[in-house]
Amino acid sequence: MTVVLNQSFTGISIGAVLLLIALGLTLTFGQMGVINMAHGEFIMAGAYTTYVLQKSISSAGASLLVALPLAFLVAGAMGALLEWLLIRRLYTRPLDTLLVTWGVSLMLQQLARDVFGAPNVQTAAPDLLTGNISAGGVTFANNRLFILGLALLCVLGLTLVLRFTPLGRRIRAVVQNRDLAEVSGIATGQVDRITFFIGSGLAGVAGVALTLVGPIGPTMGTNYIVDAFLVVVVGGIGQLKGAVITAFALGVLQSVLEYSTTVSVAKVGVLVAIVAFLQWRPQGLYTLRTRSLA
Amino acid sequence: MLELSNVRAGYDHSPVLHGVSVSVPKDGVAAVLGHNGAGKSTLLRTAMGLLKPKSGTVLLDGEDITRLAPHQRVSRGMAYVPQGQQSFPHLTTAENLQLVADGRPDGKEAIAEALDLFPVLRELSGRRAGLLSGGQRQQLAVARALVTRPRLLLLDEPTEGIQPSVVAEIEETILALARRGGLSVLLVEQHVGFAMRAAQRYYVLEAGRVTSTGAGGAESEQAVREALSV
Numbered sequence: 001m002t003v004v005l006n007q008s009f010t011g012i013s014i015g016a017v018l019l020l021i022a023l024g025l026t027l028t029f030g031q032m033g034v035i036n037m038a039h040g041e042f043i044m045a046g047a048y049t050t051y052v053l054q055k056s057i058s059s060a061g062a063s064l065l066v067a068l069p070l071a072f073l074v075a076g077a078m079g080a081l082l083e084w085l086l087i088r089r090l091y092t093r094p095l096d097t098l099l100v101t102w103g104v105s106l107m108l109q110q111l112a113r114d115v116f117g118a119p120n121v122q123t124a125a126p127d128l129l130t131g132n133i134s135a136g137g138v139t140f141a142n143n144r145l146f147i148l149g150l151a152l153l154c155v156l157g158l159t160l161v162l163r164f165t166p167l168g169r170r171i172r173a174v175v176q177n178r179d180l181a182e183v184s185g186i187a188t189g190q191v192d193r194i195t196f197f198i199g200s201g202l203a204g205v206a207g208v209a210l211t212l213v214g215p216i217g218p219t220m221g222t223n224y225i226v227d228a229f230l231v232v233v234v235g236g237i238g239q240l241k242g243a244v245i246t247a248f249a250l251g252v253l254q255s256v257l258e259y260s261t262t263v264s265v266a267k268v269g270v271l272v273a274i275v276a277f278l279q280w281r282p283q284g285l286y287t288l289r290t291r292s293l294a
Numbered sequence: 295m296l297e298l299s300n301v302r303a304g305y306d307h308s309p310v311l312h313g314v315s316v317s318v319p320k321d322g323v324a325a326v327l328g329h330n331g332a333g334k335s336t337l338l339r340t341a342m343g344l345l346k347p348k349s350g351t352v353l354l355d356g357e358d359i360t361r362l363a364p365h366q367r368v369s370r371g372m373a374y375v376p377q378g379q380q381s382f383p384h385l386t387t388a389e390n391l392q393l394v395a396d397g398r399p400d401g402k403e404a405i406a407e408a409l410d411l412f413p414v415l416r417e418l419s420g421r422r423a424g425l426l427s428g429g430q431r432q433q434l435a436v437a438r439a440l441v442t443r444p445r446l447l448l449l450d451e452p453t454e455g456i457q458p459s460v461v462a463e464i465e466e467t468i469l470a471l472a473r474r475g476g477l478s479v480l481l482v483e484q485h486v487g488f489a490m491r492a493a494q495r496y497y498v499l500e501a502g503r504v505t506s507t508g509a510g511g512a513e514s515e516q517a518v519r520e521a522l523s524v
Contacts, residue, residue, distance in 0.1 A: 166393075166396035166397065169385065169389055169392065169393045169396065170393065170396070172382070172384065172385060173382045173385065173393050176382045176383060176384055176385070177380065177381075177382055177383075179344060179376075180376065180380050180381075180382065181382075182344070182363070182364045182365050183342055183343075183344065183364045183365075183368065183374045183376065184365075184368065184393065184394050184438060184439075184442075185365050185368030185369060185394060185442055186365055186393070187363075187365045188365070189363075
């Protein structure tokens, strides 16, 4: 029983990272139908931001606290720039967008190699996050608890912005009926760019979180991008609620299967479960039915 | 007010409008009539900028707006109520209106004025627009357009597919607005009687061309009916 609980907690913390990455993807995929293969490199950008900061601020705690907002801004700015330079010109050509952003992804990886070197680097975790808390036989690693809290905070923040601010109203309006939003006076192109900024920024935050549990390298983003897309598709495109449930479910399933089998078999098991689920609900857990302007 | 000159527009390889010229008088109503598929909605979509014309120009108060995006036309005083009672279905009635009022210093009063015209919307403020009836959704659509305080309102079959009890209410509101002054209307309609009562000028559109035009008013109704029956 304790084993299952321990594995579940590990799964939940994996799910938390997936969730941070998938939040941004589901926003941009849901609003613009864009499959952004470079999303993983925004994770990397967030992680290297933490690394650079720690070199200049020696205190691990302080640099982590500064890294969170800064990584959001750095990755967000990269996303907005990508949208402005390339993606907005390709909205009617989703397959081209996929290829172009994949190319951008490779270029960004190479850029990271040139600047930071090919080998992985590491940051030191603050003392506060290196220990464990034990309760009822279950061990909670502090760094994983922190990541879980961070993910939930981001979900809460995003939900509040979407539900209660003028910007959130505009984003929801564009998702539901883009043409009607445009003729209602909303600069939809500008809303797209801001959405891209927020979505990419959240990937940057995910990158900061990943520095607490693993090494930083040029290809770290690619390890997560496929899983994050699975979360988006299973949860229902553009659905925060769906992304939250799916991210945690996939994380727990993965880590429980991993314990009883091997990593590869667990991966296969998760994929089979997803395929079976999508046969039953091709549209994902939740859907948003939209009407477009005829 | 609004001047479309020799506009050719359509979709990919199927042209719909073959050189249409329509003009909306200042503070007046111009009605566009025609059968299904004549190009009435395409004309409004082109006027609003959802569709870019292949050739021809769109002038608003003398300014060439042919290349402007729809939201830029809204900020110049245009508003558009598309066909089919469209709304943002997952936003509440109140959010549908607030969305348009956001960022406008006069937003609060504009919403209050629009709600005065359609009081039923006050009782529905917390309900999602997707759950409203067709008539209520259309009232919301007109109200949403009015919150931007337009000088020019484009209406695409505002009473089509709506229960008769609400049709009269919407028609009366449109007539009252047009007569209040300060608002020009480009009205696409199937109901000849209502259109001619409202309009100072009418255009009959057939297969993408204006085949008949003249002064509005009830006395022109017969001429329009004949033009349409050909």
